Amino acid sequence: MNLFFHLGRYFILIKRVFSKPEKLSVYMKQIIHEIDNIGISSLPIIAIISFFMGGVITIQSAFGFTSNLVPLYAVGFTVRESMLSEFCPTIVSLILAGKVGSNIASEIGSMRITEQIDALEIMGINSAGYLILPKIAAGVLIMPFLIAISMFLGIAGGYIMGIAVGAVSSYEYVFGIQAFFEPWKLYYSFTKVITFAFLITSISSYFGYYTHGGALEVGKSSTSAVVYSSILILIFNFLITQLFYT
Amino acid sequence: MIEIKNIHKSFGDHKVIDDVSFVFEQGKTNLIIGESGSGKTTVMKLMVGLHEIDSGEILYDGQNFPVLGVKEKQEVRKKIGMLFQGGALFDSQTLEENVRFPLDMFTTMTKEEKLERVNFCLEKVQLTGKNKLYPGELSGGMKKRAALARAIANNPQYLFCDEPNSGLDPKTSIVIDNLIQSLTHEFNITTIVITHDMNSVVEIGEKILYIYKGKPWWTGNSKDILKTTNPELVDFVFASGFMKEVFNAVKNR
Numbered sequence: 470m471n472l473f474f475h476l477g478r479y480f481i482l483i484k485r486v487f488s489k490p491e492k493l494s495v496y497m498k499q500i501i502h503e504i505d506n507i508g509i510s511s512l513p514i515i516a517i518i519s520f521f522m523g524g525v526i527t528i529q530s531a532f533g534f535t536s537n538l539v540p541l542y543a544v545g546f547t548v549r550e551s552m553l554s555e556f557c558p559t560i561v562s563l564i565l566a567g568k569v570g571s572n573i574a575s576e577i578g579s580m581r582i583t584e585q586i587d588a589l590e591i592m593g594i595n596s597a598g599y600l601i602l603p604k605i606a607a608g609v610l611i612m613p614f615l616i617a618i619s620m621f622l623g624i625a626g627g628y629i630m631g632i633a634v635g636a637v638s639s640y641e642y643v644f645g646i647q648a649f650f651e652p653w654k655l656y657y658s659f660t661k662v663i664t665f666a667f668l669i670t671s672i673s674s675y676f677g678y679y680t681h682g683g684a685l686e687v688g689k690s691s692t693s694a695v696v697y698s699s700i701l702i703l704i705f706n707f708l709i710t711q712l713f714y715t
Numbered sequence: 716m717i718e719i720k721n722i723h724k725s726f727g728d729h730k731v732i733d734d735v736s737f738v739f740e741q742g743k744t745n746l747i748i749g750e751s752g753s754g755k756t757t758v759m760k761l762m763v764g765l766h767e768i769d770s771g772e773i774l775y776d777g778q779n780f781p782v783l784g785v786k787e788k789q790e791v792r793k794k795i796g797m798l799f800q801g802g803a804l805f806d807s808q809t810l811e812e813n814v815r816f817p818l819d820m821f822t823t824m825t826k827e828e829k830l831e832r833v834n835f836c837l838e839k840v841q842l843t844g845k846n847k848l849y850p851g852e853l854s855g856g857m858k859k860r861a862a863l864a865r866a867i868a869n870n871p872q873y874l875f876c877d878e879p880n881s882g883l884d885p886k887t888s889i890v891i892d893n894l895i896q897s898l899t900h901e902f903n904i905t906t907i908v909i910t911h912d913m914n915s916v917v918e919i920g921e922k923i924l925y926i927y928k929g930k931p932w933w934t935g936n937s938k939d940i941l942k943t944t945n946p947e948l949v950d951f952v953f954a955s956g957f958m959k960e961v962f963n964a965v966k967n968r
Binding site: 491492495579580583584585587588590591592593594595 | 763764765788789790791792793795797799800801803804805806816817819820821869875
């Protein structure tokens with residue numbers, strides 16, 4: 470019953486979020502602000518994680534492929550496949566669920582407990598639309614770019630670290646990252662990213678919006694936002710993978 | 716003018732508001748007073764639609780607010796200014812952006828016109844030149860005044876103030892009270908103030924509704940209240956020694 474209550478309330482909130490904005494120009498400004506808040510501020514952490522993960526996968530693959538039957542260009546191929554298919558779209562989204570999700574839930578939750586959302590409502594503004602729509606739009610717009618940067622840095626990290634430790638030659642690595650490339654996997658990856666961006670921003674906003682009480686409840690909402698966003702990312706990752714691979 | 720007629724509200728089995736009726740007059744500071752937990756804030760939340768009434772009518776110049784559709788309610792709300800207990804200023808915006816916010820949302824004013832209006836409102840609440848400060852940089856009294864500036868920015872017809880003096884020192888409280896009253900008279904606003912501060916009651920209470928355990932217990936003005944014989948109201952008004960002295964002074968005059 471609790472699940473149905475939350476599902477129902479979530480969809481009612483989403484309906485309110487997508488109702489006609491009071492003034493488009495104000496919403497556009499908010500979207501740009503949120504792109505900075507959600508996207509640009511997440512870039513450093515994503516860059517660092519992706520770069521080092523690319524390096525680690527390269528080294529593990531290079532020293533793990535001990536059979537002479539496996540060519541060394543398989544290292545580049547492995548890095549590309551893991552970065553494009555799983556690490557960047559899914560694992561980076563999980564990291565963003567933690568960073569962005571908790572940020573959104575605590576921001577909106579704090580606004581709720583300090584009556585700022587009531588103030589918006591009394592002014593005649595659709596508070597759900599004004600607060601949540603720009604976050605969802607910004608997330609869906611900016612996250613594909615973040616993940617594209619993450620993919621590039623992951624592969625670049627693999628190249629730089631692989632060469633630096635002598636695990637793989639430049640020619641083999643570059644040959645490997647170009648080998649057996651299937652473009653549809655990019656559609657698969659970016660479909661996942663856009664879905665995850667929507668899930669992270671909308672679920673976190675939902676938990677923030679319905680916060681009741683004080684600072685303790687804001688903390689609980691933040692935690693719930695991260696937990697439920699992460700679980701739903703994993704479930705939708707499975708569903709989308711099923712759709713594309715079967 | 717706002718009229719509430721026979722409004723009732725319960726939360727579960729607990730009856731919070733029981734058959735309250737009152738007329739809040741235009742151009743006057745109308746006070747709702749009562750002890751903590753008596754239901755005065757609930758009455759205000761029912762009036763602005765933050766809670767739904769169980770039965771009764773809330774008439775904004777004849778329009779029954781609770782039965783209006785979402786869009787019609789939004790139109791009425793555009794005429795409402797509200798000063799929240801904690802100010803409810805938007806933390807991420809400067810004072811200027813906070814006050815300008817209703818103008819950005821609902822008017823087609825140019826940038827210059829908006830700035831002029833913002834400066835006018837800030838001047839009215841004695842915060843001239845503080846445009847670029849953030850709410851976090853303001854004192855409690857300044858926050859209340861800034862919230863009042865935002866509440867009047869869009870020329871409201873109705874002004875709601877929820878305990879505007881809570882947490883303020885007596886001197887700042889008087890400044891806020893006088894501001895509310897002068898704005899009410901100057902712009903002919905229907906003002907509703909929720910308070911349990913007896914100083915405010917005596918200073919600005921042009922029309923008063925006393926709520927006791929969710930029921931309308933007494934109505935009158937600041938002069939009548941000092942002569943009241945209603946036992947519950949006497950307990951409330953003269954709870955402090957200071958008020959007893961004021962009462963004796965008035966009686967001996």
